[in-house]
Amino acid sequence: MADDKARVQYHQLLGSGMRLSLAAVQVNVSTESSILSESPRVDILLLRREGTAWTAAQRARLPDGIRDSAAAHILVEFKYTESVTEDAILRAAAYDLFYRQVQKLSREQTLPVVLSAKTPQRSRLAEWGFEESQRGVFRTRLPFVGRVMLLALNRLPANSNNAIVKLFASRKRERDAGFASLDRQVFTESLELHAYVLGLSQTFNVKGELNMAEVLTPEKVLEYGMRVRELIFESGTPEERLAGLSPDQILEVLGPNEILAGLSPNEILAGLNSDERRALLRLLQEDMDAGGDGSPESNENS
Known part of the structure; x- marks a missing residue:
């Protein structure tokens, strides 16, 4: 039960970061989205609001693998403290099946994804038939689970489109690379996203990784980030004070x-x-x- 609570907290934090990042490019993000009239619930659901393909703006903020899919409904099972298991792969495939049945969608309209903070063991990946189609993106041709995409956050390239998800990688150097690769221009479009990323960054700096013994919610992370922004504005350098502001916003004053x-x-x-x-x-x-x-x-x- 404790592991379940921790998992819920982690995917809520990741889901909130993705929501703040993707809202401006017309992608809905919800957490614990019900795929049946009752449980189970998928960790994160990405839903393209319109169109038959991801736009350039959407692709610029979606992780590798996902942004290359034509599917408009992305069902994400997020593994942060736990390692990827065979059950997790099967669960993702089952959720995809149930979701398509309830929503009356075709196979082409959905994509089940297992997002792993830890790097799966190569022996397990080979056992499940997963091969790396591009760095950090794994696919398999095995029956029943062939639709499931596995993303290993520690192996995804530190590109701006992967930045939000890499903030949750298990290895510190990969998290740091994620922070460094964030597109600062995006911050000018969303004060909340800038504050949220600051809150996550400071939390990781203090704790090394998120300590779920303390109930940490997306709201608390955002509140923490807002405080950090205030401190930067009071005592930071001119460059730090202007971070998150667009040229137009600066010129307004x-x-x-x-x-x-x-x-x-x-x-x-x-x-x-x-x-x-x-x-x-x-x-x-x-x-x-x-x-x-x-x-x-x-x-x-x-």
Whole structure:
């Protein structure tokens, strides 16, 4: 029972991170989604809201393997503290079958995925017929479980699309690589995501891995991250304070003179097209013809 509670907490944390990341690109993420009228419940369900294929924006935030599938319904069984077992593989296949029956979906519309924080033993993978089709992505042709995709977080490349899931890898260096590969531009689109990632980062730094003896919920992680953001704003460097803000958001609080004050004439001109430069030249010429060039002589003669 204790293991079940820990598993629920972990997939809720991962699911919340994926929800914050994918909400902006029209992908619904829910946790403990019921696949029957009663139990069992799949850990995480990714649902493409529209279209017959993942868009470029969605692919940029979905993990390898999943983003290469045409399926709109992704059923994720997340193993964090537990190792991948034969039962876990069979359970994922069963959930997929039940879900398709209830939702009246075809095989092409769903994809069952087992997401493993730990790296499965090669001997077990060979026993189950799983082969690595791309780094960190394993598939098998064995009957009954051939539809199940296995993702090993420690082996997934540290690319920005894998960053959110790699935050939950069992190896510290892989988690660190996940944090380092996060697309900072995404943070400018979601204050919550930025705070959530900060909260996870600080939690891992303090505990090494999430300690489920303390009830840690997505809400607490987000609250922790918000506090970290406040501390950074109060005592951080200018770069740290501006993290998570888009250029437009930064410029909103600056007046025209403040924006231009830090730019050289060449930098100002570099931002103008040919028509704008000609217009500026015309205005300057008119100003000079009117004796308003700002020189001491013109001021004395005025």
